[in-house]
Amino acid sequence: MSTQTSTRSARDVALHCGGVLRGDGAARVGGVSSIESANEGDVVFAADDARLKKALESRASLVMTGEFGANVQSSKPILIASDPKLAFARVAALFSRAERRVGHDESAQIHLSAKVGEETWIGPGVVVENGVGIGNRSSIEANSVVGADTVIGEDCRIGPNVTIHPGTKLGNRVVVQAGTVLGSTGFGYARDNAGHYHLFPQVGRLIIEDDVEIGANCTVDRGALDATVIRRGTKLDNMVHVGHNVEIGEDVVIAAQTGISGSARIGSGAIVGGQVGIGEHSEVKEGVILGGQSGVLNKKVLRGKGIVFWGTPARPLKDYLKELAALSRLTRKKEE
């Protein structure tokens, strides 16, 4: 086991994220932190004037901020970016990739047939079953279970206590947080004449593409006969449920506790709030925005890039707001 860290110059950081650097370009930095806990070598982010003042007084070696900070005087290097949050995110990614353990814990059970790449980390109590492939620089934290024939790409990070069912395929740079279950058995039953339920075969698989990030305690079912698919760049918050045969497009964001029923489709670039319910066989087309707690009925199709839908059943936000206003007027009228 070893920990790899590295530092870069402020000039390097500026080249990487595209901002304008003022001050000492040779200053060495090795990570990001909050202003309050900053140490020498840290990059910090200042969202407003008050925080910029604090940042410049902190022990940080580089301060990132927006164009409002262009005229501030300081002996500390400052990096001015037009989108400083994005720039700071990029810098953080630069350093987070550099910090990792390498090797495997002795208590990990790695099947002889598994193909494990270089510079990987497999933590204590992890079980890696037969036929699994794990790409270079990927890590699997303690007590996670990786089922047979699963393929994990490069630079993936699997948190602790994760379960990945057999045959799942993960691309590169996929992040799966603690407690999440991938490839679970979907909820599909056939009912007999006596009213008893029989599980319809759930023998499909789960495919997760590059750069997908999945929060903690989520569940993503494998397909029944085909596949459940989450496409490149999509991000899921904690406790999101994805049913069998669902297909989620690229660069979708889904907030916490949202549930997506079987065979639903979410188009690329959609933004889904928290606690949203999306019905079976429904379609949320490209770029649609769904407000928190809204509900999409089974088989319903919602379309319109940038259009916000809200309520249950989900309808255009402006209609929903009119309804709420009309309802409120109605009760006032009654009282008069």
Place this chain on the structure above:
Amino acid sequence: MSTQTSTRSARDVALHCGGVLRGDGAARVGGVSSIESANEGDVVFAADDARLKKALESRASLVMTGEFGANVQSSKPILIASDPKLAFARVAALFSRAERRVGHDESAQIHLSAKVGEETWIGPGVVVENGVGIGNRSSIEANSVVGADTVIGEDCRIGPNVTIHPGTKLGNRVVVQAGTVLGSTGFGYARDNAGHYHLFPQVGRLIIEDDVEIGANCTVDRGALDATVIRRGTKLDNMVHVGHNVEIGEDVVIAAQTGISGSARIGSGAIVGGQVGIGEHSEVKEGVILGGQSGVLNKKVLRGKGIVFWGTPARPLKDYLKELAALSRLTRKKEE
């Protein structure tokens, strides 16, 4: 550790599930699969004409389909069923029972006082505490924890990273998916004069009857003083929460992310959508259907076999739809 598999003749399969077989009854089959990934020996399911055509061209050894396929010509054996989804579910169950590991991993900790049946599988890192009983042919996957004095019946399948608290009782053929917590401490507090909360004793137990299937990352609390009970044949999707002292009848289906508050009762044959909230001490009577995201108030009683309720507070679907229509008219009138 060993893997048991077996094959059956197409004729056997037909006898088991009740359909009409055309073609070679001696053909050997050993499992189900999707049409796309079918190999020799697989049974596949074709829901419509297009899929039936593909299925007959696939490498599968037996095709199951509905009565629409009765006149198709093929050299491949075809099994025609009046309810082909149900028939396919039954065939899958036949083979899934035949595929399993037997024995226990050396890293499993099985207390000397535990009684473990025959042909069981206890995976790596599993903890089985004192006084536990595990029936024949049951399996417990990696890193699960089975608390003291728990009783697990025959042919049960406990997924990885599951927690079962002490004293829980599971019947036969119970399925518990990964990450689920059974028998957790319920949420019952007494408030003192200073506004502090004190846990009311949660010393009851959890009883789960035969053929219950529970999804991934669910939580089912044990009773406070009495028992939480889930009766025969009931199916829970992922992330369902069941509070203390709840009683769920037979053959109930509950979709993902639904929460059932303490002391609620759900009658047999009820169908509960996803993200439904069911209040404390409420009753959802036999055969009631609750639409997704609906909410049942505390102490409320809903009754009516086959009656659909929706909205919060949950009301008959026809009333709710009228209200939605009236609300919509109201905003249109305003605009005129």
Place this chain on the structure above:
Amino acid sequence: MSTQTSTRSARDVALHCGGVLRGDGAARVGGVSSIESANEGDVVFAADDARLKKALESRASLVMTGEFGANVQSSKPILIASDPKLAFARVAALFSRAERRVGHDESAQIHLSAKVGEETWIGPGVVVENGVGIGNRSSIEANSVVGADTVIGEDCRIGPNVTIHPGTKLGNRVVVQAGTVLGSTGFGYARDNAGHYHLFPQVGRLIIEDDVEIGANCTVDRGALDATVIRRGTKLDNMVHVGHNVEIGEDVVIAAQTGISGSARIGSGAIVGGQVGIGEHSEVKEGVILGGQSGVLNKKVLRGKGIVFWGTPARPLKDYLKELAALSRLTRKKEE
């Protein structure tokens, strides 16, 4: 490994919880139970006349009940309390603290640099990383993972399969149930011009104060740059999600499946129902009561000690009920 138990006299119990004892004050008791499963030495609770009758006929050694039981005749000791549920809760706490294992399982991995207090219990498969501190009498159950530099106070109970991320701080008497994830990475992204999302640094921490109790399969994210804080005495039911930078006051209760978005604040003494959604940067002020499934919009401030809010967007209960009534009238009028 050892189990410590102790008994007390009925008189001691009465002194501890403040009720009026009738009968043999020297009777020894050692735990609480339900009336049905009571054995000699148990304390039981009777909520009404029927249960009181059963309790007196049971094998229990002490019966706790309310003032309605003051005139009942019995040879068994009876403890009459003005708030018997609270009194019973206190008695249960007295005995639950006395029952625990001590030591650590050989399969636990405890880093040499970890500081582990006295009379602690660290179960099988537990991973305790470098720099962790664990206070006296705290327990960590099987297969849980405690990240580097985490501080756990005294008398804490961490259930099985829990994940605690590095740098988390827990006070004294904190309870964390099975499957819960503490200190996970928050859901904060910056979007670039191509529509791709980049994780904003989540390098803050999570601070949980004394007497906080957290249910099973919850997720509590650490701060982005600052801290997520849950203050003294607050109780979370199962599957509650708490986003990054959230601050929850003292003695708050939050029912199951509620989600709290990033940077929201919940005031002390608030009561939050199940499946509630609380928006980003919103404030639920001291003592506010939120009905189940209600939704608080982003940046919204709700105030009023003891005021009940309901619906989405959350509004005072009386307004919401008027709206529901008006809506119902509207549909009846249409029909006439």
